[in-house]
Amino acid sequence: MSEAPLEAPVEEAAVVASSVAATATTEEVVAANPLRDPRDKRLPRVAGPCVLVLFGVTGDLAKRKLLPAIYDLGNRGLLPPGFSLVGFARRDWQHQDFRQLTHDAVKEHARTPFREEVWKQLSEGIHFVPGEFTDDGAFDALAMALKEIDQTRGTGGNYAFYLSVPPKFFPVVVQQLKRTGLADAPDGSWRRVVIEKPFGHDLKSAHELNETTNEAFPESSIFRIDHYxxxxxxxxxxxxxxxxxxxxxxxxxxxxxxxxxxxxxxxxxxxxxxxxxxxxxxxxxxxxxxxxxxxxxxxxxxxxxxxxxxxxxxxxxxxxxxxxxxxxxxxxxxxxxxxxxxxxxxxxxxxxxxxxxxxxxxxxxxxxxxxxxxxxxxxxxxxxxxxxxxxxxxxxxxxxxxxxxxxxxxxxxxxxxxxxxxxxxxxxxxxxxxxxxxxxxxxxxxxxxxxxxxxxxxxxxxxxxxxxxxxxxxxxxxxxxxxxxxxxxxxxxxxxxxxxxxxxxxxxxxxxxxxxxxxxxxxxxxxxxxxxxxx
Missing domain, CATH: 3.30.360.10 (Dihydrodipicolinate Reductase; domain 2)
Incomplete structure (x- = not known):
């Protein structure tokens, strides 16, 4: 899509992502927010405490679209201070390696200006878990990491799992989330899974994928992404x-x-x-x-x-x-x-x-x-x-x-x-x-x-x-x-x-x-x- 130049109010929205959000007027926040709720022109639509777990962080989609979009949401003041991002991939990485990949992707592809104060707050919540999709131990480690994030970042057990992976791995990842209990939301929290197209390669495979996904998540918690x-x-x-x-x-x-x-x-x-x-x-x-x-x-x-x-x-x-x-x-x-x-x-x-x-x-x-x-x-x-x-x-x-x-x-x-x-x-x-x-x-x-x-x-x-x-x-x-x-x-x-x-x-x-x-x-x-x- 073509990129219209950002106006000054959008730059002000970056401040909302930091601790000085309380000093901004409601009018300034709404003016800066192109994602405001159309049902309520007075207030922006801001995400609550949560963790986004991204499978396939080394792929082109993650680097060109997903990671920059997460930063842009933070820069617009639409993510809570405790928002956390967890990357999962087959890489022998530490947390700082994933932070560097995210930093580079943001610098190259983000649509809003790069701001150190916004990046600092976002990067504090960036974590990485290495492993294969078939590795039970890696998913057990993921479950432990999410519990620790809940305690240190106040994310309340709210997890969104984004499957930016080849379609053949959709069932594998979903079954691992079910096995570890990560698909089950305790009272007062939520768990959601995001699936990229294609949703199968024909009617039969689409039906089979849906059955597998529904075994772990209710239909209301399944988000099929069609970016158009x-x-x-x-x-x-x-x-x-x-x-x-x-x-x-x-x-x-x-x-x-x-x-x-x-x-x-x-x-x-x-x-x-x-x-x-x-x-x-x-x-x-x-x-x-x-x-x-x-x-x-x-x-x-x-x-x-x-x-x-x-x-x-x-x-x-x-x-x-x-x-x-x-x-x-x-x-x-x-x-x-x-x-x-x-x-x-x-x-x-x-x-x-x-x-x-x-x-x-x-x-x-x-x-x-x-x-x-x-x-x-x-x-x-x-x-x-x-x-x-x-x-x-x-x-x-x-x-x-x-x-x-x-x-x-x-x-x-x-x-x-x-x-x-x-x-x-x-x-x-x-x-x-x-x-x-x-x-x-x-x-x-x-x-x-x-x-x-x-x-x-x-x-x-x-x-x-x-x-x-x-x-x-x-x-x-x-x-x-x-x-x-x-x-x-x-x-x-x-x-x-x-x-x-x-x-x-x-x-x-x-x-x-x-x-x-x-x-x-x-x-x-x-x-x-x-x-x-x-x-």
């Missing part, structure tokens, strides 16, 4: 729809022609060959990110924004999703070939280090879906994602039907397209409305123009990074932005038939790096008389 749901622009879809009477009356089949949801990346594997091969674009992005976006765009208005109400409406939509009758013409897949990206020559997917020469994993996937309900019957939803595409962009485009009667000559509207409302999720967060306007002059010539809303220009406070919002929600115990198991299973029910069909089709179609995907994706749209948006 923590992005401000994704949450703004609900505000746009339900707070503005301008749009909601036309948000239906009577006015909408189709919807395009795109997540395009301009990078290749970025060192993720071991994870990516065998998973592919559809499992990696469509099953979670894009289907969640579809659900937010298409759902009915919830009775409130509490977790149960949101989930209920999203589940209704996912249950109503229908695949095309002919998967050969209603889907497309491809893999990037050698080409040019950003002025540099890049190799194709099969030439990437660690990828088998006979791999059939797709790096591009596109689907045409429909929703069998009264609001959306007959309106196609086109989802696409891919690597090594023209540029990095994620957006939701609601494309409206043409006016039923145009009292213009053909030449007047020759270059007039369809009205569209586009939510830009990244990198330039905002909303664009495209409509027709008369070109200045004596002739009646109409062409497309756009009105833009940009977050960075409209708000004085910076948007929190998605992981900041989600980590804080975990520690507070606020679950609306986390997918429920039922949503996960419904998403796999949509994708599994597509994956099974593709498994019979041999190699994905090639597309040159730096382009916008394989010809079959354009053909899929052309059959419906439509084209993909130019990004």
């Amino acid at each position: 749901l923590g992005k401000e622009t994704v949450q703004n879809i609900m505000a746009l729809r339900f707070a503005n009477n301008l749009y909601e009356p036309i948000w239906n089949r009577s006015y909408v022609d189709h919807v395009q949801i795109t997540m395009a990346e301009d990078i290749g594997l970025a060192g993720r060959a071991g994870y990516y091969d065998g998973i592919g674009a559809a499992r990696d992005v469509i099953q979670n990110h894009l289907l969640q976006l579809l659900a937010l765009v298409a759902m009915e208005d919830p009775t409130s924004f509490d977790a149960n109400s949101l989930r209920r409406e999203k589940e209704k939509v996912l249950k109503a999703v229908r695949l095309p009758a002919d998967l050969a013409t209603g889907t497309a897949r491809g893999k990037y070939a050698a080409g040019w990206q950003g002025g540099e020559k890049v190799v194709g997917y099969l030439e990437e280090e660690g990828i088998p020469a006979d791999s059939t994993t797709e790096t591009y996937a596109a689907l045409k879906l429909e929703i069998a309900n009264r609001r959306w019957a007959g309106v196609p939803f086109y989802l696409r994602t891919g690597k090594r595409l023209g540029r990095r962009v994620t957006e939701v485009a609601v494309v409206f039907q043409r006016a039923p009667h145009l009292p213009f000559s053909k030449d007047d509207t020759e270059i007039l397209g369809q009205n569209a409302l586009v939510v830009r999720v990244q990198p330039d967060e905002g909303i664009t409305v495209r409509f027709g306007s008369k070109v200045p002059g004596t002739a009646m010539e109409v062409r497309d123009v756009s009105m833009d809303f940009a977050y960075g220009e409209s708000f004085m406070e910076s948007s929190p990074e998605a992981y900041e919002r989600l980590l804080l929600d975990v520690m507070i115990g606020d679950p609306p932005l986390f997918p429920h198991q039922r949503e996960v299973e419904l998403s796999w029910k949509i994708l599994d038939p597509v994956e099974e069909f593709w498994a019979t089709q041999g190699q994905p179609e090639d597309y040159p790096s730096g382009t916008w995907g394989p010809p079959s994706a354009d053909a899929m749209m052309a059959r419906d008389g439509r084209t993909w948006r130019r990004l």
Whole structure:
């Protein structure tokens, strides 16, 4: 996400994290806090005493996102003085080694200014426990360390376990937490587990993972992280729809022609060959990110924004999703070939280090879906994602039907397209409305123009990074932005038939790096008389 410059009030929020918090006025704290509770504008949402146990601290996600997000929360005054962070990894480290790794990650990737007083307070609560996930002794040592932290830091037995590890280790870690009793919360405290996507690789494995996790934790204590749901622009879809009477009356089949949801990346594997091969674009992005976006765009208005109400409406939509009758013409897949990206020559997917020469994993996937309900019957939803595409962009485009009667000559509207409302999720967060306007002059010539809303220009406070919002929600115990198991299973029910069909089709179609995907994706749209948006 783009990083808007931090305003002076955010710098003041760092003081709140120290002992002088009591001297700050409530107004100063709220002004400095982009994560304030929307239900109470007077007070910020501040985590209570707790320990965050991070499994997989040496991974890229931890270093680039999680550790900096923890520091940023502290710098914004949203962590209690006794907050503690425990790293667990297969390293022969002491506490100071993990503190140094955290320090380096914060200095390089944090979004708020580095402040010695905030770092000093945070670092005092940083601990490390070495061990393998299969090592009973290491988890026994972890349990002892957490008890000591409770006594010295006043964390009250409140633990959040973040599994930033390969999916194959999810059940192993959860079973260890159950064996040691760390999953069991004494009266007056809480225990929560955070699981990164993917939530399984198909419906069967997702169900098995859920059963294993539920043996240790109740559903209310399981937080499935889809970081897209923590992005401000994704949450703004609900505000746009339900707070503005301008749009909601036309948000239906009577006015909408189709919807395009795109997540395009301009990078290749970025060192993720071991994870990516065998998973592919559809499992990696469509099953979670894009289907969640579809659900937010298409759902009915919830009775409130509490977790149960949101989930209920999203589940209704996912249950109503229908695949095309002919998967050969209603889907497309491809893999990037050698080409040019950003002025540099890049190799194709099969030439990437660690990828088998006979791999059939797709790096591009596109689907045409429909929703069998009264609001959306007959309106196609086109989802696409891919690597090594023209540029990095994620957006939701609601494309409206043409006016039923145009009292213009053909030449007047020759270059007039369809009205569209586009939510830009990244990198330039905002909303664009495209409509027709008369070109200045004596002739009646109409062409497309756009009105833009940009977050960075409209708000004085910076948007929190998605992981900041989600980590804080975990520690507070606020679950609306986390997918429920039922949503996960419904998403796999949509994708599994597509994956099974593709498994019979041999190699994905090639597309040159730096382009916008394989010809079959354009053909899929052309059959419906439509084209993909130019990004």
